[in-house]
Amino acid sequence: MAAKYSAKGLVVVGPSLDAKAIVEKFKEKHGVTYAMCASSEPLAQKFGASLYPVCFVVGKDGKIVYKGDVDEPGCKKAIEAALDAK
Numbered sequence: 001m002a003a004k005y006s007a008k009g010l011v012v013v014g015p016s017l018d019a020k021a022i023v024e025k026f027k028e029k030h031g032v033t034y035a036m037c038a039s040s041e042p043l044a045q046k047f048g049a050s051l052y053p054v055c056f057v058v059g060k061d062g063k064i065v066y067k068g069d070v071d072e073p074g075c076k077k078a079i080e081a082a083l084d085a086k
Contacts, residue, residue, distance in 0.1 A: 001070070001079070002034045008083045015040035017052070060085055 002012040012034035016023045020038035027036055037043065047056055047064070057066035057078040066078030 001076075005079060005083060010079060010083060013037060015043050017041055017044065057082055 002010065006012075014032065014034060014036040016026075016036055016038055017040065018026070018038060023036050023038040026032065044052075048067075049056075053070070055066070055068060055070035055075055056064055057075065059065045059082045065082055066075055068074060
């Protein structure tokens with residue numbers, strides 16, 4: 001999704017509860033090109049993440065417009081609506 005929508009302005013950040021070394025190995029192994037944050041439990045708490053993995057779509061106004069599974073149809077719809085918002 002990061003590659004598909006980056007030209008339209010989508011920015012992807014992958015928070016992880018794991019340590020930096022583990023996150024770097026994961027990125028290398030899976031070819032992840034977007035930013036990932038290690039040891040981000042405070043961020044997860046702030047956003048109210050209680051299950052992992054979870055996807056948050058944040059609109060241009062800084063408000064969460066979607067919270068859930070990245071593979072659900074609602075996630076793609078929320079991303080497209082947020083990118084199309086004025």
